[in-house]
Amino acid sequence: xxxxxxxxxxxxxxxxxxxxxxxxxxxxxxxxxxxxxxxxxxxxxxxxxxxxxxxxxxxxxxxxxxxxxxxxxxxxxxxxxxxxxxxxxxxxxxxxxxxxxxxxxxxxxxxxxxxxxxxxxxxxxxxxxxxxxxxxxxxxxxxxxxxxxxxxxxxxxxxxxxxxxxxxxxxxxxxxxxxxxxxxxxxxxxxxxxxxxxxxxxxxxxxxxxxxxxxxxxxxxxxxxxxxxxxxxxxxxxxxxxxxxxxxxxxxxxxxxxxxxxxxxxxxxxxxxxxxxxxxxxxxxxxxxxxxxxxxxxxxxxxxxxxxxxxxxxxxxxxxxxxxxxxxxxxxxxxxxxxxxxxxxxxxxxxxxxxxxxxxxxxxxxxxxxxxxxxxxxxxxxxxxxxxxxxxxxxxxxxxxxxxxxxxxxxxxxxxxxxxxxxxxxxxxxxxxxxxxxxxxxxxxxxxxxxxxxxxxxxxxxxxxxxxxxxxxxxxxxxxxxxxxxxxxxxxxxxxxxxxxxxxxxxxxxxxxxxxxxxxxxxxxxxxxxxxxxxxxxxxxxxxxxxxxxxxxxxxxxxxxxxxxxxxxxxxxxxxxxxxxxxxxxxxxxxxxxxxxxxxxxxxxxxxxxxxxxxxxxxxxxxxxxxxxxxxxxxxxxxxxxxxxxxxxxxxxxxxxxxxxxxxxxxxxxxxxxxxxxxxxxxxxxxxxxxxxxxxxxxxxxxxxxxxxxxxxxxxxxxxxxxxxxxxxxxxxxxxxxxxxxxxxxxxxxxxxxxxxxxxxxxxxxxxxxxxxxxxxxxxxxxxxxxxxxxxxxxxxxxxxxxxxxxxxxxxxxxxxxxxxxxxxxxxxx
Numbered sequence: 001x002x003x004x005x006x007x008x009x010x011x012x013x014x015x016x017x018x019x020x021x022x023x024x025x026x027x028x029x030x031x032x033x034x035x036x037x038x039x040x041x042x043x044x045x046x047x048x049x050x051x052x053x054x055x056x057x058x059x060x061x062x063x064x065x066x067x068x069x070x071x072x073x074x075x076x077x078x079x080x081x082x083x084x085x086x087x088x089x090x091x092x093x094x095x096x097x098x099x100x101x102x103x104x105x106x107x108x109x110x111x112x113x114x115x116x117x118x119x120x121x122x123x124x125x126x127x128x129x130x131x132x133x134x135x136x137x138x139x140x141x142x143x144x145x146x147x148x149x150x151x152x153x154x155x156x157x158x159x160x161x162x163x164x165x166x167x168x169x170x171x172x173x174x175x176x177x178x179x180x181x182x183x184x185x186x187x188x189x190x191x192x193x194x195x196x197x198x199x200x201x202x203x204x205x206x207x208x209x210x211x212x213x214x215x216x217x218x219x220x221x222x223x224x225x226x227x228x229x230x231x232x233x234x235x236x237x238x239x240x241x242x243x244x245x246x247x248x249x250x251x252x253x254x255x256x257x258x259x260x261x262x263x264x265x266x267x268x269x270x271x272x273x274x275x276x277x278x279x280x281x282x283x284x285x286x287x288x289x290x291x292x293x294x295x296x297x298x299x300x301x302x303x304x305x306x307x308x309x310x311x312x313x314x315x316x317x318x319x320x321x322x323x324x325x326x327x328x329x330x331x332x333x334x335x336x337x338x339x340x341x342x343x344x345x346x347x348x349x350x351x352x353x354x355x356x357x358x359x360x361x362x363x364x365x366x367x368x369x370x371x372x373x374x375x376x377x378x379x380x381x382x383x384x385x386x387x388x389x390x391x392x393x394x395x396x397x398x399x400x401x402x403x404x405x406x407x408x409x410x411x412x413x414x415x416x417x418x419x420x421x422x423x424x425x426x427x428x429x430x431x432x433x434x435x436x437x438x439x440x441x442x443x444x445x446x447x448x449x450x451x452x453x454x455x456x457x458x459x460x461x462x463x464x465x466x467x468x469x470x471x472x473x474x475x476x477x478x479x480x481x482x483x484x485x486x487x488x489x490x491x492x493x494x495x496x497x498x499x500x501x502x503x504x505x506x507x508x509x510x511x512x513x514x515x516x517x518x519x520x521x522x523x524x525x526x527x528x529x530x531x532x533x534x535x536x537x538x539x540x541x542x543x544x545x546x547x548x549x550x551x552x553x554x555x556x557x558x559x560x561x562x563x564x565x566x567x568x569x570x571x572x573x574x575x576x577x578x579x580x581x582x583x584x585x586x587x588x589x590x591x592x593x594x595x596x597x598x599x600x601x602x603x604x605x606x607x608x609x610x611x612x613x614x615x616x617x618x619x620x621x622x623x624x625x626x627x628x629x630x631x632x633x634x635x636x637x638x639x640x641x642x643x644x645x646x647x648x649x650x651x652x653x654x655x656x657x658x659x660x661x662x663x664x665x666x667x668x669x670x671x672x673x674x675x676x677x678x679x680x681x682x683x684x685x686x687x688x689x690x691x692x693x694x695x696x697x698x699x700x701x702x703x704x705x706x707x708x709x710x711x712x713x714x715x716x717x718x719x720x721x722x723x724x725x726x727x728x729x730x731x732x733x734x735x736x737x738x739x740x741x742x743x744x745x746x747x748x749x750x751x752x753x754x755x756x757x758x759x760x761x762x763x764x765x766x767x768x769x770x771x772x773x774x775x776x777x778x779x780x781x782x783x784x785x786x787x788x789x790x791x792x793x794x795x796x797x798x799x800x801x802x803x804x805x806x807x808x809x810x811x812x813x814x815x816x817x818x819x820x821x822x823x824x825x826x827x828x829x830x
Contacts, residue, residue: 042121046143047073049086049105053265053291055133057101062089067105070138075145079152084110088122090133101128103139108151113158115151118144213245224255226262226292228300234261235290235298262290264300268342271303273311275349280313282339282347311339313349317389320352324397329361331387331397359387361397368400370437372445374410379435379445381406408435416448418457420483420494426456427485427494459485459494466497468504468537470546475506477537477546504537510552514594518549522559522589522599529557529589529599557589559599566602569635569642573604576611577651581635581644583607609635617647618656618693625699626655627692658689658697665704672709674796679709712795719788720805726761726783728812729819759783761810778819785810 049067056063067086073079088105105122108115122143224238237260243251271285288300320334337349368382385398416430431454433446466480479502483494509517510533518532535547566584573582584602591597613631620627633645665683672681685704689697761783787805794801 042142043145044142045074045140047141049139050137051133051135057092057131059092062091065090075149077149079149084108099128100125105141110155113155115154121147216244218242233264236261262292264288264290274305282311282313284309284342311341313337313339331359333357361385361387371402377410379408406438408437410435410445425459427459428456429454457485459483469499477504507536508533509536521551527559529559559587559589561585561587569637571602574644579611581609619649620691622697625658628653628655656692658691661688661690663687667707677711677713679712681707681709683707714793716791722785722787724782725785727780728759729780730757732777779816782813783810
């Protein structure tokens, strides 16, 4: 048994219409893997869309929105979007007090085929000033170009594989016992495509009697009317389910809502507003309709009033000009009735007509100047007309007009300065024309001009308080005078000092009594000198200086150089580094009749004198043990030697090292010390060097070797007698052995058979004897030794030490002693 099921894209849109659906879009086959989606490159302004229908915006939840493309997408690869629309969601958020609309595109659709998009990859946000998205809104979407191009290509591929019959309800089948396709993205119906007539089926049944019919199911909207829900503002789509056996409908269910809804739209543009002049209210009307999922439009109702909205009709006075009655000085207001309809469009209900609002005109004098009639000798006040409306707004209605009832006489007033005619020597009196207005304010109607009623006054020229005016360009000076006049018993000055016709010729004065009156100007760079002169005039036989010293550039004098007076070598410039000296010169010019005039003192010139050097001493540098040769420097001037420097160190002079002579060690007695008996004396070493000039230099080198100052110990001699220090024995018979206990090596025994003297020296000598058959006969003497040693006392510490005892004399005592019995006998000697 096979099953077929179709899931509407509109239903899927409603299922995803939530906040979470906006954040995460459904993934369908053909979408890029999650890892690739995470690395998607978002391109700005990938495509531009606008809402198909007017859509309400909400900040509480995401609202589904159908979109259509406005222009060709901004892709590098050309794509064909004909017949393709888009779906998505929209909502608003508040950011820093500003309302921001967000649009997310989650699906591309063409007919019944669609491809889902990653919601995070196709977004737009923009500012809004209303709660609705209109079809006129253009929305720029940023997105993943590669994903968008792939989705368009998938829609084009699906369209090519669709049934060429273009069936409206397509089916997707699966084998018996298979699960139903929840994605609902397939639009194929192989069973319907392979449908055959009942006659053919009957023939096949005869051939195969035992075959079971092929049962399929089909869901379609054909034959089902949509349900209009005006209360909810939507139209609910209905569909029915059909059971088919071998392609023949055997059972049909009743139509029922399938979950797909279409919002009811209002068209205000198709209807006129209802105007109520009595209540001054206009009510808008609209025609209702909806668009199905194929874009087809269905009208629901004709024009009907929208009870939720109304517009207030206003009486507009500003749209009309008032009527003016200047004779009666009255203003009548006109008005028209109008209101602002949908979209802010102004709708006029009636044209301008007179109202009962009448205002009285008023006169204003302060804004207009008076009317002046100079010929008539009068001035009249002027006014303008205005009125104040009901809003206390002032309106001007006329220009300035004269008032015959307010006329003033114009009079002449002497409040002006005089004009002066110096050619005629006259002072002309000026006057002004004024009048006094109704506010008792004096108003001038004509500026100062010569009076027609008062005669001019004769003036006098005075030169005593004026200086000359000098015109150095023309070489003349003019006399100046001051004009005065008398008026009302007082003397007035008519002008400052001005020139008269009296002139004087200038004279150039260079010298007086053979002496220049000015210092000449010298230009050494150009080699010229200019004499200067004063400008004078003669007034009444007396000379007056009118200008100070000025150069006479018309008679320049040449400047020459000379060494006269500059031969002293002491004043030369000596360059010891370069090894030359420079001579000196001075400059002068010749003044006819006066001779030479020197303009500079002696200064360096280009004449050079080569330096001669001779050794003279050394410059010693004891720190580095080196010296440099010093020289005397001189020049030859006119056959005579002149010494420039004595004991001079020339730059670059090489250094000569000092010669080492010897080291000298000086004892430092205050630091002497004792080492046992010996005195140790530290020394200070000094190195002796010989300079190139033969003198010597002592350079401290620090500590030298320690010297031996001699033995300073105190030695005292002590003596003693050491008895029994030795034994002298005589053996007459028997055997006798004699040894010393202090002999650590042990001497070999000596045996004697015959009489014999045996002597042994040293402490603890012993005689050991034994007898033989004949017996032993022996006697002996003690040997005593006189000894001495030194007591040594060290200097400084007082430490005492002794030397060992040493013998100085041996003495045999006079007592004879027998050796004893013939057995071993030990005799200690000390």
